[in-house]
Amino acid sequence: MELVRGGDSAAFEVVYERHRVVAYSLAHRMCGRRSAAEDVLQEAFLSAWRRASSYDPARGSVRTWLLGIVHHRAVDALRRSGGAGRRQVDVPVEDIEVDAGVHVDADVIERERAGQVREALSDLPAEQSKVIELAYFGGFTHTEIADMLGVPVGTIKGRMRLGLGKLRTRFEPLGVTP
Amino acid sequence: MSESEHRVVFESLGAFALGALPDDERELAAAHIAICPVCAEDAAALQRAATRLIDVVPSREPSPELRDRIMTVVESEATLLRAASTPRARIGRERPRLAAWRSPGSMRWVAAGAALLVIGAILGAVLPSGSGPATRTLEAQVGRGQAWVVTTSGEAQLVVNDLPAPARGRVYEVWVQHGTGPARPAARNPVDATFVLRSGRVDIPAHLTRDDRVMVTAEPAGGSRQPTGVPIVVTARD
DSSP states (O other), rough: HHHHHHHHHHHHHHHHHHHHHHHHHHHHHOOOHHHHHHHHHHHHHHHHHHHHHOOOOOOOOOHHHHHHHHHHHHHHHHHHHGGGGGGGGGGOGGGGOOOOOOOOOOOOHHHHHHHHHHHHHSSSSSHHHHHHHHHTTOOOHHHHHHHTTTTOOOHHHHHHHHHHHHHHHHGGGGGGGO | OOOHHHHHHHHHHHHHHHTSOOHHHHHHHHHTTTTHHHHHHHHHHHHHHHHGGGSSSOOOOOOHHHHHHHHHHHHHHHHHHHHHHSSGGOOOOTTHHHHHHHSSHHHHHHHHTOOOOOOHHHHHHHHOOSOTTTTEEEEEEEEEEEEEEEEEETTEEEEESSOOOOTTTEEEEEEETTTTTTESSSSSSSSEEEEEEESSEEEEEEEOTTTTEEEEEEETTTOSSOOOOOOSSOOOOO
16 A cells, blocks of 8 residues: 555555455445445555555554445435335345345355355344434435434434444454454 | 644544534534544544444456456556656656745745746647547656646546655645636545645545646645645646
């Protein structure tokens, strides 16, 4: 990243190649369409290139930083597009199926990581995992989720805090960098 | 930072990490996190947990064309940055203006109530060929350093080269002034308009028009909602 900060385009290309699949997978999961996902990815990577100086290794890995930017851009795109772009949230995380054109990575570690996350999510109370999925993959605000589920905003915020806190407690001892 | 603000933000950190806060609350939380180490640490840990959710998403390949589109922009901007670092780009065509700025006369000008200190702003369309007709560049000299604002179809980027280091505890903040209106932070959340690098690129998260002027001031960490210092960079309007 030091080279990227200095304006080294070749170093940035290495960063892109290393993270493009996971970044695009997230964008596609949230936006549901290839064109929208690619727009998000382009905005996100150019933002990362131009704001490389804002990366702070003390706050997390390059992967976490980049995926945070991708997520932020995808949320903005979903909010701009209104409800039309949010169909993907109707599919629960555990029910996502691999369709044609999906790159299936047979890497055992990746499968293990996915299994850990699925298990942790399924161990959460349903009302906590639901709000986490609606927010993270659907791009909904806590207010929208509160309206959707008919519960107070404070309750939704509490469920998010509690649920994500449990995931944090569950993941941190595993020592796997996001 | 008040205790009530801390409590409100702390309770919202789950929603913040999930991207579920509306824009106004997100700005408030980000500004607080920038100055509260307790919330900053918690937010980072919750963000890491949220990022793990991606592990359950099936892997998909973006198209090779996307890589080409991104790298075309990156390489053109890298070229601009390299040009900014060459000795030739520092040839002192702005020296007379800098000298004037340093002279007692210029200080009288400031003391006389000039609102802004304009440091040698020049205008030109000096991008390398292939940058596209919608690209324009505004350039300013800052002490020994230089600054460019490159605008392409409204998307703007500040390129700085060899800026003086901001004082301890302070950061640079980018402002946009539209017409004769007040200068506003270049991002809705002032902290997003700040930077500390001395050479490199800073994305200006605002859609610029020909009536806009870009300024840079040194501000307290976390940024300010109104400029508290004299601008060290002011671009001209074209």
